[in-house]
Amino acid sequence: MKEKPWKPWLLLSPSLTAVFLLLIVPVCFVVVYSFWLRAPSGMDIPAFQFGNYAKFFADSFYPVILLNTIRVALETVFLCLIMGYIPAYFFYRTESRLKPFLMILVMLPFWISFIIRTLSWINILGDSGLINHLLLKYGMITTPLPMLYNEGAVIMGLIQYLLPFMILNIYVSLDGIDKSLTEAAQSLGCTEWQAFREITLPLSLPGVSAGCLLVFVLTCGTYLPPMILGGPGNEMIANLIFKRVIGTLDWPFGSAISVILLLLLVIIVYTYNRYMGINQIFKSLSKG
Amino acid sequence: MGEDLKKRLDDVYENYRNGNITRRDFVKFAGIAGAALGLAGGPFGLINKAFASKSITCHSWGGTTSEALRKFAFDPFTKATGIEVIDAAFTGMDAFLTQVKASYPPGGEFNIAHLSAVYDYARYTDLGFGVVLDESKIPNLKNVMTKMTDTLRGITNGTLSAVPYDLGQTGIAYNTNDISKEKAEELGASLLYDKSLKGKLGSWGGDFRTNMWYAALHTGQSPNNITDVDAVWDALTEQRSMMKKYWASGSELMSLLANGEISATVAWSGRVAALQDQGHPIGYLAPDGTYSWMEYMYVLKGTDLEVAQKLLNFMLAPEASIAVAQGQKYPPALDPTKVEMPEDVKKLPAFDPTGKLNGYLFADPAYWNKHQLEWAEKWDRIMAGA
Numbered sequence: 115m116k117e118k119p120w121k122p123w124l125l126l127s128p129s130l131t132a133v134f135l136l137l138i139v140p141v142c143f144v145v146v147y148s149f150w151l152r153a154p155s156g157m158d159i160p161a162f163q164f165g166n167y168a169k170f171f172a173d174s175f176y177p178v179i180l181l182n183t184i185r186v187a188l189e190t191v192f193l194c195l196i197m198g199y200i201p202a203y204f205f206y207r208t209e210s211r212l213k214p215f216l217m218i219l220v221m222l223p224f225w226i227s228f229i230i231r232t233l234s235w236i237n238i239l240g241d242s243g244l245i246n247h248l249l250l251k252y253g254m255i256t257t258p259l260p261m262l263y264n265e266g267a268v269i270m271g272l273i274q275y276l277l278p279f280m281i282l283n284i285y286v287s288l289d290g291i292d293k294s295l296t297e298a299a300q301s302l303g304c305t306e307w308q309a310f311r312e313i314t315l316p317l318s319l320p321g322v323s324a325g326c327l328l329v330f331v332l333t334c335g336t337y338l339p340p341m342i343l344g345g346p347g348n349e350m351i352a353n354l355i356f357k358r359v360i361g362t363l364d365w366p367f368g369s370a371i372s373v374i375l376l377l378l379l380v381i382i383v384y385t386y387n388r389y390m391g392i393n394q395i396f397k398s399l400s401k402g
Numbered sequence: 403m404g405e406d407l408k409k410r411l412d413d414v415y416e417n418y419r420n421g422n423i424t425r426r427d428f429v430k431f432a433g434i435a436g437a438a439l440g441l442a443g444g445p446f447g448l449i450n451k452a453f454a455s456k457s458i459t460c461h462s463w464g465g466t467t468s469e470a471l472r473k474f475a476f477d478p479f480t481k482a483t484g485i486e487v488i489d490a491a492f493t494g495m496d497a498f499l500t501q502v503k504a505s506y507p508p509g510g511e512f513n514i515a516h517l518s519a520v521y522d523y524a525r526y527t528d529l530g531f532g533v534v535l536d537e538s539k540i541p542n543l544k545n546v547m548t549k550m551t552d553t554l555r556g557i558t559n560g561t562l563s564a565v566p567y568d569l570g571q572t573g574i575a576y577n578t579n580d581i582s583k584e585k586a587e588e589l590g591a592s593l594l595y596d597k598s599l600k601g602k603l604g605s606w607g608g609d610f611r612t613n614m615w616y617a618a619l620h621t622g623q624s625p626n627n628i629t630d631v632d633a634v635w636d637a638l639t640e641q642r643s644m645m646k647k648y649w650a651s652g653s654e655l656m657s658l659l660a661n662g663e664i665s666a667t668v669a670w671s672g673r674v675a676a677l678q679d680q681g682h683p684i685g686y687l688a689p690d691g692t693y694s695w696m697e698y699m700y701v702l703k704g705t706d707l708e709v710a711q712k713l714l715n716f717m718l719a720p721e722a723s724i725a726v727a728q729g730q731k732y733p734p735a736l737d738p739t740k741v742e743m744p745e746d747v748k749k750l751p752a753f754d755p756t757g758k759l760n761g762y763l764f765a766d767p768a769y770w771n772k773h774q775l776e777w778a779e780k781w782d783r784i785m786a787g788a
Contacts, residue, residue: 154775157529175788242661260601262663263647346645347787354782360497361608362778 198280271339287321464491470729607648
């Protein structure tokens with residue numbers, strides 16, 4: 115039968131149209147805006163100039179916040195990886211009938227608004243929050259511990275938002291590993307730890323890297339946890355974009371910062387694709 | 403709208419034929435117009451038309467403010483006229499201005515906004531989002547304090563695009579368990595710079611003006627004419643090292659004060675009054691030069707003026723205006739020498755029994771808007787610790 119090359123495109127056309135109109139076109143607008151000028155009244159003046167980009171690199175203020183964002187993102191990735199691998203491995207190994215229920219627990223946070231989840235930390239970590247209240251009540255401390263409005267609180271807020279992404283990516287990767295491989299290794303004299311280190315861990319790396327990439331990219335673009343849980347000095351690049359666009363109506367400069375962040379993330383994703391293959395993410399997600 | 407669009411298309415076509423615009427621009431405009439007509443004239447247009455004369459949208463601050471407006475102004479208005487008032491809340495004035503700016507045509511989707519401070523009246527007007535109200539259709543405007551209407555008229559060449567509705571202050575709130583009234587009154591604006599409060603101070607991160615205003619008072623300068631701006635930045639940099647949290651919304655402000663997270667902060671008078679009503683140990687300090695502001699109902703371009711004027715007149719009726727004031731804890735814009743005020747309204751912070759507002763210091767819109775971009779960025783840098 116003659117192949118119809120247009121058929122896949124026809125099937126894909128609704129998705130492609132949506133992606134084009136809701137992603138590509140807005141990004142193009144942002145890029146165009148980044149070359150415009152802003153009038154003192156807040157009006158935008160069409161232009162083609164690189165002043166907004168020059169302003170970003172004119173002194174260390176904006177680059178430092180960008181670097182801080184990357185540092186916080188890397189810390190979040192590392193902690194999510196440590197905290198995510200263990201439950202993912204547990205789901206892979208367990209034969210418990212409760213496994214589906216436990217998997218639902220991982221997904222449960224998605225059922226609650228991200229803002230509500232972030233705000234709830236105030237009642238847990240605050241000076242009069244649950245932890246300080248209990249510690250003070252039982253005389254373990256005399257003044258409340260400063261657990262809120264600092265970088266630790268921001269990272270905690272990011273972890274509770276992003277951990278499910280890491281767990282699910284790793285789990286899907288682990289789930290694709292044939293368990294008989296480790297059994298064979300153990301029958302040949304490997305210890306359980308050696309079998310994990312030599313077989314399971316390397317084979318799960320695609321899921322690990324996919325999870326790391328997703329967590330990293332999402333952290334770089336988020337602004338709610340720093341806004342709600344952060345203190346002075348915990349600003350991330352997305353907060354700056356928010357302020358430029360919303361606070362000062364400086365859409366051109368806000369767009370320029372967005373484009374710089376976008377380029378940075380594109381470079382990272384490109385590098386990842388070069389060495390790991392972006393299809394690992396799709397493979398992991400499609401197996402889910 | 404169809405007629406208006408047709409006229410614009412005719413104009414553009416004529417310009418194209420005369421060679422005043424390029425073919426590309428003509429096609430671009432025709433495309434946009436077609437899309438707009440499709441949305442406005444198709445099924446969406448039918449819905450629009452069905453509701454156009456029967457509803458009007460009013461954006462306000464949410465929480466107790468919107469609740470008071472809904473209960474004492476909008477619902478009774480709907481009951482009396484059959485016109486529905488869609489009660490919407492914005493996350494902040496800057497965010498709302500962004501939405502208005504992003505709408506097409508600018509301002510078209512939005513009707514009335516409960517805005518604060520005169521500099522925003524100027525900003526919305528400068529951006530072309532204003533209208534000219536027919537004051538003969540708003541007879542209750544005669545009860546409003548003259549100084550408030552005159553201030554707005556000064557910006558819009560003697561006309562009004564808004565009616566003043568209430569007034570308030572950004573004073574200083576302090577926890578009376580941590581700070582005595584005597585100490586607060588002695589220090590005045592400098593309470594916000596008291597080193598003994600390190601780690602227990604808060605401020606509004608979203609507004610450079612408020613922070614500069616109190617830094618100016620702290621450094622002995624007039625907020626509307628800062629002569630030594632470096633001293634202001636130095637004071638704010640020093641204050642940052644003592645800051646626990648730059649809050650972003652009224653509800654966050656109330657949460658921080660109510661939970662004892664912070665001991666002192668700049669604060670909106672109505673929010674403090676609400677906390678005091680709830681029994682929290684919060685004091686309110688209005689030092690010399692306290693930042694006063696007026697709030698007004700701004701009518702945006704594209705709104706059905708007949709409906710808007712009818713609603714504004716209803717809202718300014720003493721019974722509605724006073725009830726809203728009691729609900730939201732901000733004194734009304736009505737002149738107390740013309741309209742008798744109940745005792746609880748007289749006790750609200752920022753209430754002026756003379757109706758003349760002498761001694762109230764408002765932000766000079768020309769001065770603050772002139773420096774807005776430069777100072778907002780500098781403020782961001784200070785907050786971030788640069």
